[in-house]
Amino acid sequence: MDKKEPTAVITEAFIYEIEDALTPECHASTVAVSNGVIVASWFGGTEEKNKDVGIWVSRKTNGSWTVPVEVVNGVQDNGMRYPCWNPVLFKPKGGPLHLYYKVGPSPQEWWGLYMTSTDDGETWSDPIKLKDEILGPIKNQPIELANGTILSPSSTESLDGNWTIHLETSNDMGATWTKSEPLNDPNEFGAIQPALFNHGNGRLQMVSRTKNSVVSENWSEDYGKTWSKMVATSLPNPNSGVDGVTLKDGRHLLVYNPTDQNWGDRVPLSIALSENGKDWYRVLDLEPLTEATDREGEEYSYPTVIQSEDGKVHIVYTWNRKTVKYVVLDPKKLH
Known part of the structure; x- marks a missing residue:
């Protein structure tokens, strides 16, 4: 069933057309707003894991993507x-x-780096390597607490096959970081790529991609200093990345593939909402499953979602590994 509510969708567009692609494949897109400029990035090359894969950036200026x-x-x-x-x-x-x-x-042997831009993504500093034990945010964005503490959701894929999540914390705007212990038992949940929700008053929720056909969760009551044991949510997960954001109105919005086929279907791509982080309601299919969909060949995955100062929700995601799709929503029209 197509649950799309066109009234909630303000914009739908490819960041670049497939016929204009500068790389055969792309994946793992991310989006941010910097001084009103929308900036997107992803990795692109001949194929994931190939040596020619680099990091690409496009900026939305004068109504169109560069x-x-x-x-x-x-x-x-x-x-x-x-x-x-x-x-x-x-x-x-x-x-x-x-x-x-x-x-x-x-992913078992990679290391973390970062660059900075003072002109909203037009030019970038030289890369800076993070300390050996710090990987940086693995897929989803950090959150910044009211006191300026930055919490970065991260994870490790070890050579022995274990997947664990952890939190990296900075109190000096990312200059230095500390790393938590693993926040899951990999024998119970193989989990990576966590995303953070801020429920207020120190209450935080972390949701993760797993090998267990479900989205998992951990909770903190002390601003991320300690965390509860990882448990399953009610949300299915086909071992594919998810992302979420706590909206200004207090609701929590998750973008995910609502299937439970491990390493399988990354279609449809959908949005769920929750008031409390526990009870989730699927309210919109960004990429619905239709009879014409070739499940073997279609992939809509690895979303990143943010809310800008004007209240709009911005989402980017992999579109068949051929381009990056960009969607803007009015969350007031999502119910």
């Missing part, structure tokens, strides 16, 4: 080249726009 530019690649000082992975845009209050990303032969 031609994507590769802002960094994985070439090392010794001439070796590795693929780039999972960019994450984040703008701390009063700080420059940050672009976190990973470089390395695989």
Whole structure:
């Protein structure tokens, strides 16, 4: 069933048309608003894991997206080249726009870096490598608490196959970070790529992608210092990335693939809402499943979602690995 409510959708567009693509494939897009400029980034190249995969950026100016530019690649000082992975845009209050990303032969062996931009994504600093134990936000954006503390949702995929999530915390606008212990038992849940919701008064919720066919959750009552044991939510998950945001009106919005086929279907791509983080209601299919959909060949995945100061919700996601789709919603019309 197509649950799309056209009245909630303000904008739907590709950041670039497939026939204009500068890379055969793209994935793992991210979006931020910097001084009113909408900036998007993703990794692109011949195929995920290939050495020619770099980080690309496009900016929405004068109502249209700029031609994507590769802002960094994985070439090392010794001439070796590795693929780039999972960019994450984040703008701390009063700080420059940050672009976190990973470089390395695989998610088991990658390392974290970041660049900053003082002109809203037009130009970027040289890359800065994070300390060895710090990976940076793995897929989804950090959140900034009222006191300026930045909480970065992160995870580790180890060479022995274990998936664990953790939290990285900064009290100096990202200059230095501390890392929590793993927040899940990988024998119970294989979990990565967490996203954070802020319920207020120190109450935080972290939801994660898992190998267990469900979205999992952890809760904190002390601003992220300690966390409850990971448990399953009611939301299905086909081992694909999710993202969410706490809206200005207090509701929580999640973008996800509502199927439970492990490593399987990444269609449809949908939105669920919750008042309390526990009871979720699927309210909109961004990419509905239709009879014409070739489930083997279709992929709408890895969403990033933010809410801008004007209240609009901005979403980017992988569209068949061929381009990045950009959607703007009016959350007041989502019920």
